[in-house]
Amino acid sequence: MDTGSIAWGITATALVLFMTPGVAFFYGGLVKAKSVVSMMMMSFGALGLISVLWILYGFNMSAVSGPMEFAGNPFSDFGLTALAGGDTANTDLVGVTYGATFAIITIALISGAIADRAKFGSWMIFAGLFATIAYFPIAAWVWGGGWIMNLGTTLFGEEAGIGVIDYAGGTAVHINAGAAALALALVLGKRIGFQKGITKPHNVPLTLLGAAILWFGWFGFNAGAEWLNEMANVGLIVVNTLGATAAAIIGWIVVEKFKDGKATSVGAASGAVAGLVAITPACANLTPGWALLLGIVAGAVCAIAVELKFKLGFDDSLDVVGIHLVGGLIGTLYLGFFATETGLFVGGGIEQLAVQAIAAFAVLIYSFIVAFVIGFAIEKTIGFRIKNEDEIAGVDTTVHGEEGYALVD
Template sequence: MDTGSIAWAVTATALVLLMTPGVAFFYGGLVKAKSVVSMMMMSFGALALIGVLWVLYGASMSSVTGLWDFSGNPVADLGLTSLASGETANTDLLGSAFSATFAIITVALISGAIADRARFGSWMLFAGVWATLVYFPVAAWVWGGGWILHLGTILFGADSAAAVIDYAGGTAVHINAGAAALALVLVLGKRSTFAKGADKPHNVPLVLLGAALLWFGWFGFNAGAEWTNGLDGVGLITVNTLGATAAAIIGWLIVERVKDGKSTSVGAASGAVSGLVAITPACANLTPGWALLLGALAGTVCALAVELKFRLGYDDTLDVVGIHLVGGLIGTLYLGFFATGTGLFLGGGLQQLTLQTVAALAVLGYSFAVAWIVGTVIEKTIKFRLEPDAEVAGVDNSVHGESAYAMEVREIA
């Protein structure tokens, strides 16, 4: 492989890895001042744990040889020993590292839904079990040779060219994480302060910094895999990642202006993330104009969807469900209508929409069910949620013995 493609693969891997600290900043700014350390630690904890599990057995689980295999054999290449000694070890290990960053951020995304009330040790246990039972197998289904990758031939016959489109993770990352987040929210229950307007972001610049790092890293997230294709599609993916995200910001801000009378910086940051989520599965299969429409649609719908938690009564602290689950569904299903050459309105029939719908619902249902079971077991045994007095005192001090902002008071003589 040429050195330019390899250099881009290393760069893209670093960009996607940076997105997890970006999530930490984004989430950390949105919570209360006495929860910011806890919130950021959940992202960094996921980075550490899932990085280790990926090398140990996650990479082995994320590809399959049989169409209906649940996952790869976790002990087939413990510690990537065989991969590191193969003839193509250089590029194989690089591809594995790139894939690992997707596993890491998917788990980190879930944490925002349970901010202000989760035990760190319980979160780490959940993260490891959920990655093992859900993310690694789902990655195998979507990208690693499994049944979702071959769903077109399963439903429409061996001669069919139809296939599920999920270029960078609408199902495997965002629907997967959003469904798990919804399950954990139901397991842990509401915060004592849960009410519209009760909690405000404690550090808006931190939110904007996190959103900026996410957008920056997302060019590696969406275009990173092009290193295996000679970078042939990188231009389209790059402009779609830019355009859809920009359009989503505008869509979100318009909704805020109409609904609340003011457009906010936090709304702009949230709109950007919703656009990034929606374009993730579609970045390589839309023309730029349709990508703009997708972004505007995602920003508008997600801005409305985040309000559902107050109507339906589920305490999704940082709107993981409203942004990642809803945005992931929008981006995945949108391809059924507007994917170049195969979408219902662009020369195709119902096949693409059928495939996108089946894949999205399958991942949603499986992730939700396993997350709910694992979360419930943890809550009933070692406890997942903090005690009420610890929540009131603040998660940072109760769990980590730290404060994000140490204020020193000096006496004036």
């Protein structure tokens, strides 16, 4: 492979890695001032742990030899010794590192659902187990030769030219993380005094900074894999990543204005993230006009969806379900209607929608069950949620012995 392509692969890897600190900033600004350290530490803890697990065995699990295999053998090249000594080690190891950044941010995203009330050690145990049992196998299903990757051929035959479209992680990242977030929110229960308006973001500029970093890094997230594809679709991917995200901001703040009477900066930031989530699976398979429509729909629907936690009674602290699960479902299912050449409304049949729906809901159900079982087991053994008095005192000082802001006279 030429050095320019490898250089873009390294750059894209760094962009996606930077997204996890972006998540930390985005989430950190949304919580209480005495929870910001805890919130950001869950992202940085995921960054440390998942990187190590991916190199040791996660990458091995993320590819399979056939659609009937659950996951790759974790011990097939433990620690990547053989891969590092191969003739194509440069290209291979950049690909490994790029894949690691997706695993990291998927786990980090989940943490927003349990803000203000989770033990850090229990979170780290959950992160390691969920990555091993859920993310690594799902990555194999979607991108590594597994059953989702082969679903179209299995159902309709190779001649139909139908396959599940998930370019950068609508199922493997966002539906996966959103379903797990819902499970953990149910396991840990509601924060003390949970009701609409009880907590407000303690640092709005921090949240906007996080959203900006996420948008910046998302160009690596969506267009990064093109270094392996001779940049064939990179122009379409980058314009769709810009357009859908921008349109989602408009969709969110318009709904917010009608619903609450004001368009807020946090709403604009949340709309941007909703648009990024929705365009993730679809970025290479929509014309720009359909991408703009997707953004508008995702922003508007997610702005409404974040209110469901109050109606349904689950405490998803930072709206991981309303943005990532709902946005991921919208982006994945939208392809069944508007994917270039195969979507139902642009010359295709029902087949594309069928495979998109099967993949989306299979990942949702599997991830929810795995996360609920792991979270429930941790809660009933070592405990996952901090004590009520510690929640009131502030999770930063009780769990980490630190404060986000040292105020002096």
